[in-house]
Each structure stands twice: as structure tokens, then as C-alpha cells.
Amino acid sequence: MKNMMEVKDLTFTYSGASEPSLKSISLPVEKNKVTALIGPSGCGKSTLLRGMNRIHDLYPGHRYEGAINLLNPDEKGYTNILDIKKEAELIRLRQRVGMIFQKPTPFPMTIFENIAYGLRLSGVKKRADLQEVVERSLRDAALWEEAKDRLDHDARGLSGGQQQRLCIARAIALKPEVILFDEPTSALDPISTLAIEEMISVLREQYSICIVTHNMQQAARISDYTGFMYLGEMIEYDQTDTIFMKPSQKQTEDYISGRFG
Amino acid sequence: MELLFKKIAQLSASLVFVILAATTVVLYLSAKPAIQEFGAGFFFESRWAVEEKVELSPAELSELELLEADKSTFISDDFIEDEDDFIMDDEDFITDDDMESDSNESRIVYGALVPIVGTIFSTLIAMLFSLPIAMGIAVFLSEIAPSALAKPVGVAIELLASIPSIIYGMWGLFYFGPFIADLFGGNTVSLLVAGLVLGIMVIPFMAALSRDAITTVPDMLKESAYAMGATKLEVIKDVVFPYAKSGIIGSIILSFGRALGETMAVAFVIGGVYQFAGKITDPTNSIPVVLANSFAESSGLSLSVLFYLALILFVLSFAVIAIAKLYFLRGK
Ligand SMILES: Nc1ncnc2c1ncn2[C@@H]1O[C@H](COP(=O)(O)OP(=O)(O)OP(=O)(O)O)[C@@H](O)[C@H]1O
Numbered sequence: 382m383k384n385m386m387e388v389k390d391l392t393f394t395y396s397g398a399s400e401p402s403l404k405s406i407s408l409p410v411e412k413n414k415v416t417a418l419i420g421p422s423g424c425g426k427s428t429l430l431r432g433m434n435r436i437h438d439l440y441p442g443h444r445y446e447g448a449i450n451l452l453n454p455d456e457k458g459y460t461n462i463l464d465i466k467k468e469a470e471l472i473r474l475r476q477r478v479g480m481i482f483q484k485p486t487p488f489p490m491t492i493f494e495n496i497a498y499g500l501r502l503s504g505v506k507k508r509a510d511l512q513e514v515v516e517r518s519l520r521d522a523a524l525w526e527e528a529k530d531r532l533d534h535d536a537r538g539l540s541g542g543q544q545q546r547l548c549i550a551r552a553i554a555l556k557p558e559v560i561l562f563d564e565p566t567s568a569l570d571p572i573s574t575l576a577i578e579e580m581i582s583v584l585r586e587q588y589s590i591c592i593v594t595h596n597m598q599q600a601a602r603i604s605d606y607t608g609f610m611y612l613g614e615m616i617e618y619d620q621t622d623t624i625f626m627k628p629s630q631k632q633t634e635d636y637i638s639g640r641f642g
Numbered sequence: 643m644e645l646l647f648k649k650i651a652q653l654s655a656s657l658v659f660v661i662l663a664a665t666t667v668v669l670y671l672s673a674k675p676a677i678q679e680f681g682a683g684f685f686f687e688s689r690w691a692v693e694e695k696v697e698l699s700p701a702e703l704s705e706l707e708l709l710e711a712d713k714s715t716f717i718s719d720d721f722i723e724d725e726d727d728f729i730m731d732d733e734d735f736i737t738d739d740d741m742e743s744d745s746n747e748s749r750i751v752y753g754a755l756v757p758i759v760g761t762i763f764s765t766l767i768a769m770l771f772s773l774p775i776a777m778g779i780a781v782f783l784s785e786i787a788p789s790a791l792a793k794p795v796g797v798a799i800e801l802l803a804s805i806p807s808i809i810y811g812m813w814g815l816f817y818f819g820p821f822i823a824d825l826f827g828g829n830t831v832s833l834l835v836a837g838l839v840l841g842i843m844v845i846p847f848m849a850a851l852s853r854d855a856i857t858t859v860p861d862m863l864k865e866s867a868y869a870m871g872a873t874k875l876e877v878i879k880d881v882v883f884p885y886a887k888s889g890i891i892g893s894i895i896l897s898f899g900r901a902l903g904e905t906m907a908v909a910f911v912i913g914g915v916y917q918f919a920g921k922i923t924d925p926t927n928s929i930p931v932v933l934a935n936s937f938a939e940s941s942g943l944s945l946s947v948l949f950y951l952a953l954i955l956f957v958l959s960f961a962v963i964a965i966a967k968l969y970f971l972r973g974k
């Protein structure tokens with residue numbers, strides 16, 4: 382299987398910090414697979430994820446070393462996204478690598494406009510085109526039935542779980558190649574969590590997914606590969622079954638069996 | 643203890659309403675003689691303290707105040723009954739009128755139109771001028787400037803917002819007014835200068851409040867817009883402003899109210915003359931300035947007229963704020 386994205390020897394230092402928060406991290410994100418990142422709080426999972434769409438660059442002064450390669454759209458060769466300098470190319474990158482955050486973040490606009498937003502930004506204007514994408518994205522995010530009668534209502538009127546599915550619908554409306562999830566269910570109840578997990582397993586057929594989670598069962602349920610991080614280092618990366626059944630590192634085993642973290 | 647605290651809180655809250663109601667009642671009672679004398683015509687009358695001949699046609703007579711009737715030679719018997727209690731209320735009113743008008747066939751006319759128009763236009767100029775600048779400052783401080791710059795500038799803005807308005811007035815009179823007169827011609831005191839000084843005065847106030855509203859937008863929300871491929875401008879336009887809308891509108895309403903009732907800054911630079919500003923660079927007058935300038939030498943009817951004017955200002959501010967709240971913040 383092809384890697385959609387490859388993090389290679391990435392060292393990342395926050396502006397003003399003396400120590401790097403990521404130390405020589407390597408991680409493949411395979412095409413049409415779910416890759417989970419686990420590890421105790423503060424180990425650098427979010428930091429790694431936020432490097433993969435360069436959202437870190439909204440704030441000045443952070444330093445990257447190493448490479449993050451993204452498969453070219455023609456599937457021939459890779460581009461190192463850390464080489465991107467131009468604002469317009471960063472914007473293009475963020476449309477190709479979508480992100481879902483820890484808490485639902487509906488924009489202050491209607492449900493329809495939330496989902497059409499990314500398309501409008503990239504210049505789609507025809508109402509019919511937008512309508513089609515909005516419906517398809519909402520269906521893919523299992524939100525169509527609940528939302529179809531209130532598309533022109535403020536999105537902030539949805540429940541937390543619905544809002545998070547809206548954010549996913551919003552991201553997939555752009556047809557990204559990779560979707561990054563940073564603890565997408567940590568603010569949700571068990572039922573909404575389950576709905577999102579089911580959705581992720583379906584989304585895998587079309588997208589390559591990298592998900593940070595604190596919930597070990599969740600990683601075991603939905604991911605194909607798992608990386609265990611500790612203190613800014615990638616301790617172990619392997620097939621999820623292997624990581625959970627017979628990890629090769631002592632630290633991984635301790636973490637998974639709940640002895641720390 | 644908890645109960646005590648609750649009671650105190652309740653008391654302070656109801657105090658606000660008591661003060662509001664008391665103000666309204668006092669204003670109304672003090673304004674009553676003038677309201678009876680001039681009625682709604684006060685709003686459309688542009689003369690101020692001008693003597694006018696009264697023609698006592700029978701039709702007009704019945705519309706005029708009983709007091710006038712009392713002093714007129716045409717006093718009719720039917721009036722006498724009601725007259726008694728009227729005199730009770732308005733004793734000082736009569737003596738005052740006796741002093742001011744020797745002749746029974748003339749009265750002094752007061753009209754609010756000039757100061758009302760002056761107030762509204764100077765406030766509008768102030769808002770048109772301050773709104774874009776204040777929003778620019780607020781956005782710059784909260785979204786664009788690096789924090790090493792945003793912090794000291796933010797503190798400076800807050801300091802500016804707390805400068806007493808009389809200082810803006812003096813600055814306007816001695817430096818800004820002549821400067822504007824050089825630039826646009828006309829007088830060094832004028833509607834334009836008053837509006838601009840007012841505008842400059844409310845800019846820091848509006849900017850500081852709007853900045854506070856904008857900084858409440860969660861980083862994660864902005865980041866999710868960037869993650870969709872938005873540029874900074876798009877994030878500000880589509881996410882930051884709509885999210886902070888109620889806070890920003892609140893800051894505009896507060897600034898509007900402040901500009902509407904501002905006295906000292908305007909008193910120096912508006913001219914204080916009872917005539918319309920034919921050109922924007924002409925001097926005119928505003929309600930708070932009329933009040934401040936005239937209270938010392940007023941009594942009786944002329945004092946009551948000032949209360950009438952104050953009541954208009956009160957209702958005007960109240961209406962503006964109520965309408966703005968209802969219109970912009972409905973559904974909240
Ligand atoms: N903006 C920042 N500036 C400086 N250091 C930061 C910043 N954000 C995070 N860090 C540091 O980087 C390290 C990794 O943080 P990160 O948020 O990536 O952890 P995480 O694994 O996502 O933790 P959690 O599970 O709690 O979300 C931490 O030590 C943290 O203190």
C-alpha cells in the first residue's frame with residue numbers, strides 16, 4: 382500500500398522553547414487507512430498533527446527540521462510540505478489536508494453555509510453545485526436526515542455531536558486527501574462518540590486518516606496502525622493489533638496496560 | 643449569609659430601576675409647564691428665546707395655556723373654575739412670565755429643532771468617522787499585531803479612553819478646530835469640528851470594547867477556518883466579526899450613547915448658536931450644550947424649557963439604544 386503522507390525525522394521546536402517538542406519523529410500515513418496516535422498528555426500528539434497541515438505557521442517563530450512528504454495528486458512522487466513558503470500554497474495544502482478539532486467549531490453561520498464555506502473560499506459560486514456538495518457531505522457525515530429541514534438555521538443550534546459531524550462534513554466537502562482528527566470525541570457523549578467512530582470507518586474507504594485519541598479502546602476499534610508517542614518521541618509504530626497484543630517496547634506495554642499515562 | 647448576599651444583590655438591581663423611574667418622573671414633572679406651553683410644536687420650532695406677538699383669536703385662545711388666558715383681557719368665565727388648581731401648581735411660572743413679558747400680547751418662544759438636529763448630526767458625523775477607525779484598531783490589536791506591540795498599544799488606547807472629555811474639547815478648540823478650518827474652510831467652531839472631536843473621543847472607547855469582544859473568539863474556531871483554507875482577511879470577515887457581533891454592536895451602542903450625551907467636548911467646538919448649520923462647517927448647537935450653557939441664568943418657564951429639552955435627550959438616547967438592541971440583537 383502507498384503512503385499518503387510520510388513524516389520523516391521531524392524535529393519541531395515551539396518559538397521561545399529551549400527544547401524541541403518533537404524529536405526526530407517518523408510516521409507513515411497509509412492511503413485509505415486509519416492511523417492512530419496515542420500517548421500520555423503532553424507527549425506531542427497534537428504538535429505532530431498540527432505540523433501535518435502546517436497550522437502551526439499561523440503563529441510566528443516555530444521551527445521545523447526534517448520532512449513531511451505528501452503524495453502528489455498524480456500519485457507520482459512526493460512533495461515536502463515543509464518547503465512551502467507561499468501563502469497561496471499553504472492554503473492549497475490545508476484544503477488537501479483537512480483537520481477536525483477537539484471541540485466542535487461550527488462557524489457563526491447557517492448549516493448550509495458552514496459546509497459550503499470551504500467551496501466558496503476556493504471560488505465555487507453556483508448555487509446548484511454548492512447544494513449538491515452540501516447534500517453529499519451531510520450524507521457522508523450521517524447528518525443529512527437530521528439537518529435537511531434546517532439547513533438555513535444557525536449551525537450553533539445543533540447538539541454537540543451533530544456539530545462535530547457538521548465539522549467533519551465541512552472538511553470532506555473539500556474532498557481532502559488526508560483528514561487529521563485531534564481527539565474528535567473527547568467532548569462528546571458515548572452515543573455521539575460511537576456515531577463518529579462508525580463514520581470514520583466508512584470515511585476510510587475514500588480518505589486517509591490520522592487520529593489522535595486518549596481512548597485506547599477507540600484506537601483499537603477503529604485504527605489499522607497505531608503510533609505510541611512519549612515525551613516527544615515516537616516509541617513504537619506498528620499494526621494496531623501488534624501494538625495492543627504484543628508490543629515490542631516495554632514503555633508501550635506499560636502505557637497500554639494502564640500502568641502510566 | 644447567602645441570603646444576605648442575595649438580598650443585597652436584589653436591592654442593587656432594583657435600585658437601577660428606581661433611579662431610572664425617578665429620573666423620568668423628575669424630568670417629566672419639571673418639564674410639564676413647558677410641555678403645556680409649547681406642546682409638540684417645540685420639536686418643529688427653530689427659534690429660541692425669541693419674543694413673538696400673540697394673536698388672540700378665540701380659536702387660538704382655547705388652545706393656548708390657561709395661564710395665557712388668565713392674563714389676557716379676554717378672560718371668560720368658564721375658565722375660572724379650572725383656573726384655581728392651575729395657579730397652585732405653577733406659581734413661580736406666573737411670576738416668571740410676568741417678569742419676562744411686560745406685554746400681554748407677546749410671549750417668548752422656545753424651540754428645540756436646532757439643538758435636536760445639531761445633536762443628531764454631530765453624533766452621526768462622529769459615528770461615521772469613528773466606526774471604521776475603531777474597528778481597524780480593534781482588529782489590528784487582536785488579530786494582526788504581534789503581542790509585543792498589541793499590549794502597549796492596547797494600554798495606551800485604554801488610557802486615551804479615560805481622558806476627561808473637557809480635554810478633548812480644549813484640544814479641539816485650540817488646535818483641531820483651526821486645523822479643520824484650514825483644511826475645509828469655514829469656522830474653527832462648527833458642526834464638522836464638533837462631530838470629528840466627538841468621533842476622536844469615542845474611538846479609543848469603541849476600539850477597546852470591540853477589541854475585548856474580538857479576543858473572546860476561541861483560537862480553535864479561527865484555526866478551523868484557517869484549516870479550511872481561509873486567509874486572514876476571510877477569517878476576520880466570516881468568523882471573527884460574526885462571532886463577536888453582539889459585543890461589537892454593544893460597543894457601538896455605548897459609544898453612540900456617549901456621543902449623544904457628550905457635553906464638554908462639544909461645548910467648546912460647536913459654536914453654541916441657535917441656527918442651523920447651512921454648511922457642515924457652520925456653527926450650530928446641541929442639546930447637552932444648550933443645557934450646560936443655559937442652566938445658570940434660567941428660572942421659571944425658561945428653566946422648564948431646559949427640562950423639556952433634557953427629557954427629549956433622555957428619550958432620544960433611550961430610544962436609540964432600545965431600537966439598536968432590538969434590531970441587531972434579536973434572536974439572542
Ligand atoms: N504553543 C506552545 N508553545 C510552547 N510549547 C507548547 C505549545 N503548545 C504545546 N507545547 C508543549 O509541547 C508539548 C507537547 O504538547 P501537545 O499539545 O502536542 O501534547 P499532546 O500530546 O497533544 O497532549 P494532550 O494529550 O494533553 O493534548 C508539551 O510539553 C507542551 O507543553
Ligand SMILES: [Mg+2]
Nearest residue numbers: 426427428563
Ligand atoms: Mg493534544
